Amino acid sequence: MAVSEALRAFSARLGHEFRDPDLLIEAVTHGSMASPVRANNQRLEFLGDRVLGLVMAEALLEADAGASEGQLAPRFNALVRKETCAEVAREIGLGEVLRLGRSEMMSGGRRKNALLGDAMEAVIAAVYVDAGFQAARNLVVRLWGARIARVEEDARDPKTALQEWAQGQGKPPPSYVEVARSGPDHAPIFTIEARLEDGRAARAEAGSKRQAEQAAARALLAEVDGA
DSSP: OOOHHHHHHHHHHHHHOSSSHHHHHTTOOOOOGTTBBBOOOOOHHHHHHHHHHHHHHHHHHHHOHHHHHHHHHHHHHHHSSSSHHHHHHHHHGGGGGGGOOHHHTTGGGGGGGGHHHHHHHHHHHHHHHHHHHHHHHHHHHHHHHHHHHHHHHHHHHHHHHHHHHHTTTOOOOOOEEEEESSSOOTTTTEEEEEETSSSSSEEEEEHHHHHHHHHHHHHHHHHHHHO
């Protein structure tokens, strides 16, 4: 299949020229565009999640030789979570080249954390299959570099941190309310609002309630910390 100019530009931003361009096309093709003759990115996403995990585990061990498993685990989770993958995807313009079905296009799929995070993992897998582990490792370390450096700060559990902040202010714990749910049953998108008693609130969406709650708590924590 021919590679579009947009995909060529994305490949340049990615810093990897594919020997097999069909891998890149597959990586950016969402399930809503699937057909008997067109593969989607779900299998690559599965592989990319594992490649990303191995790269991050190695990077964390190298960055802090004295860290315990208890210290490494939350740092690892902060680096590989879907929201982080989606942030990286946005930085390299991955959303602009996603191949989406009409329903996902109409519902803002290019901005959804779940779709962007999945596609980012699929792209990592595409590089791995195309050029091997070292190429995939170099890509991940380059794209995640600043996050690896500040991971100690990012590893705080947002819901716990927000609750501790509220308690420190003499306020009741925050509440979490599901305000919307979209997408198909097999891949729902939840919108959760984190609320404080004083009326301050923040919303976030993700592919699970837990992820959405964490993201909403993180957004609200940033608001109260900056107040």
